[in-house]
Amino acid sequence: MTTTHPHPEEHEVTRAPDVAAVADAYAKAWNSRDVDAVLAHHAEDSTFHSHGHSAAVKGIDALREEFKNILELFPGFHAEVRRLLLGDRHWTLDWTLHFEPATGGKRGFGCIDIVEIDDDGLVTRKDTYFDPASFRRAMEGATA
Numbered sequence: 001m002t003t004t005h006p007h008p009e010e011h012e013v014t015r016a017p018d019v020a021a022v023a024d025a026y027a028k029a030w031n032s033r034d035v036d037a038v039l040a041h042h043a044e045d046s047t048f049h050s051h052g053h054s055a056a057v058k059g060i061d062a063l064r065e066e067f068k069n070i071l072e073l074f075p076g077f078h079a080e081v082r083r084l085l086l087g088d089r090h091w092t093l094d095w096t097l098h099f100e101p102a103t104g105g106k107r108g109f110g111c112i113d114i115v116e117i118d119d120d121g122l123v124t125r126k127d128t129y130f131d132p133a134s135f136r137r138a139m140e141g142a143t144a
Contacts, residue, residue, distance in 0.1 A: 046122070046124055111128055
């Protein structure tokens with residue numbers, strides 16, 4: 001005998017996204033320096049805020065412009081992961097932003113990201129905080 005539940009949607013199992021895999025793919029997209037690859041990991045109404053640098057932006061078009069600006073400001077952009085802390089639909093990333101300015105040399109500064117994702121594994125919010133002292137040194141010409 002087969003028994004059916006009157007409300008089968010109540011018993012649907014939603015699988016949480018593999019946060020580690022999403023974080024890894026997202027970092028690889030950034031390191032490819034391909035804005036469209038990065039945006040492929042964002043929900044349509046995603047928010048990005050680079051605290052201490054710019055105001056929060058929301059939506060794919062605004063993110064596209066902001067991410068293009070970041071990659072132009074930091075030529076040769078490369079994220080070096082120092083520590084990754086995983087949670088339920090979010091991660092915190094301790095990383096170094098390395099770049100190679102036109103004047104030569106390699107520079108870098110410390111950053112912390114807090115990234116939230118939805119059930120589909122798409123980024124809904126990314127907050128980036130950077131170490132002001134190491135940022136200032138990097139922008140003034142100190143090498144990484």
